[in-house]
Amino acid sequence: MSRRLPRKAVVIVGLGWTGSIMAYELAKTGLDVVAIERGPWRDTASDFNIGTAADELRYGIRLDLFLRTKQETITARNNMSQTALPIRRWGAFLPGNGVGGAGVHWNGQTWRFLPDDFRIRSHMIERYGEKIMPADNTIQDWPVSYDELESSYDRFEYLAGISGKAGNLRGQIQPGGNPFEGARMREFPTPPLKQGYAQDLFTKAAAEKGLHPFPRPSANISTAYTNPYGCSMAPCTYCGFCERFGCANYSKSTPQTCVLPVLMREPTFEARTECEVTKVNLSADGKRATGVTYVDRNGEEWEQPADLVLLCAYGLFNVRMMLLSGIGKPYDPNRNEGVVGRNYAYQCGGGATGYFEDAKFNPFAAAGSLGAAADDYNSDNFDHGGLGFVGGGSMTCAYTNGRPIAYHPVPPGTPNWGSKWKRAVRDTYQRVANVGVQGSVMSYRGCYLDLDPTYKDPLGRPLMRMTFDYQDNERKMSAWMSERSNEVVKAMGAKQTQMSRLNGPWSVVPYQTTHNTGGAVMGSNPKTSAVNRYLQSWDVPNVFVMGASAFPQNAGYNPTGTVGALTYWALDAIVGQYLKNPGALVQA
């Protein structure tokens, strides 16, 4: 039996990137806001202390900051004919846990999607005809345009102090920036990070090949910065401990550095940690959320009534919460009907590694987002005619780190161990540069999320099941991108190169990206989307669902810039319209 707590105006499920922004902006209006977070409290001084933060084994390999699969995991299979099995040890992606969410230990590569990405279906068909669309795709246009989102992107970037160089200021192409990007109204809040030797080689080689290189936008920031909330950050020291680690320098934009210091001073805000929300409670007719139920660390169950419920639990867990609570119709791939779980997508890799003679790349002098990029092969920035695929990717020459347990490259053909291996490890560490691709993944009828029929969490509730594989479209795209990357690596002067390939089925084992998208996509038709253009549930209008779960398919970039933009976009609709007149913001 759960005990009922006093009512709150707003309950937020999860206190990561999206939850903290929502919490602060809503508490500021005077509303009583409670955020319920299943992991522990985390903060820079207490948890990411400079004396202990640079510990590769603890954080990078044993994954100390991440969710334990024992608490919640996901079952996975490649297609509907297989039996899904639980991910017992995280590999392909790494869900966050605790205050700050995955925002604590992200790399900080912070992109805007391209204007074409938001209407990719219409755009591709207009330019190339229906025949270019891949088999069984469920690709759909976003219900918002780049121009509508521009000011929200801007707010997230200024919140986070993103370091970069504009390529398109109010329609004027800027030297040194990304000429393909959508128009931005003002410069980045901070200048780009410094680049290393490999990035200099890339920038020269790419320019010689007619590409348009630019510094990758970064949430490891280049200079001291105070954001509009009044939170201050310090310059990045290129320590190379970003992804999987907390930043001890206050240099990485995270909820800890950018929001929590002011959020925690809001008198109407409360954070409850080590409390797992198990369900959004609905009224008898299923049309209103009455609040949430959660279980605290002692196993006690509580009911927290609220007027407004914001799911900010990370895309995947938002979808499971909706499935477990009965919000929206679950997707049925056989009939291609229903919306919750539909259009799950991911990110696909590609690229080429170059082995150089005599270089001193100093890979340890790095930052999660340090890198030189080129967008010439992203989205529809190039002619897809005759290529046989939709999509593309951003191409980057980067060092995120040189941490040696995971990073001790050897040239192809080297033995795996023994004295020869040891010598190759020594001789190669300084001499490898990589051009990597962050590729788009389209959405398909057979790639989706639902509840697993067999495996349960510790509370006895079904785990979520992921059915996913890279389809031909993505495999072709990745192979083509790897060829392009290889050309650039060669032009950089590599003596030996090796292309990466999407071989075999998608696997849960090697880390790829924590860029899980879709499952509760935004759209203008309730038959093909779970939430409307303001991320409001079509079925239960006092529930809003933040995060990359809203992406109809994934673009050739990391997601969080767009996740942040959508958060501010939804926030404006909540504050400007919903709170004045609670109800559906879009009529179905």
Add this chain to the structure above:
Amino acid sequence: MNRTTRRQLLSASALVALTGTAFGRSFRNGLPWSPNEAYPPSPITPRAWQFFSPDEVAAVDAIVDRLIPSDDLGAGGREAGCTVFIDRQLAGPYGVHDGLYMDGPFPPNPLPSQGLQSPVTPRQQYRQGLAALSAYCKATYAGRVFASLSHEEQDALLTAMEKGEAKLPGYDGRSLFAAIYANTIEGYFADPVYGGNRDMVGWKLVGFPGTRYDYRDVIDKPNQPYMLPPVAMQGRPAWGQLP
């Protein structure tokens, strides 16, 4: 690690301090930490072996020494303390699959793309695997154990295990090899606080400066060698004598 962490203490006192409703933890009106509180790992100190038996120590010493031999480039796996590292890892939470989802069913033929699908913990893996290796060696090499084989014999057997060609009795040689290989690499390159990478040999081999945490000067000087010696979490080599 039996030490009560500050976090446990904090949680415990928070529970006592809570009046009325018993939430997990409730935070409002300010930040709930005191500066300079962190939870550092306890350094490995010279103590008795915590998991391995003497026979197991001999076998693992011999294996890590073939995987990363001591040579003119510096200490290898054994001298670097990889066996100590693995012993302490197995004795700790890693050894028991702590935090991992271990509910069944465990179907017999999972897809390779589905990753770890066995309830056998790293501790069981080493115990059973090393026993199988010992039995295999005694049967194949006239009563000798792995540690007493020649380097050539050891290398040939490790190669066969790696390829899945050595049929150890009742244990998959390939999975034993994979576990020891992964843990040896970890031990050789992890911070010395965990008992391996003694004198930061792994870091010196590749030129990784450790935990210096500030390379603005390096970024400013492209393509220049880095000359400073590495620094570890304890600031100096964490020597731990073999027990």
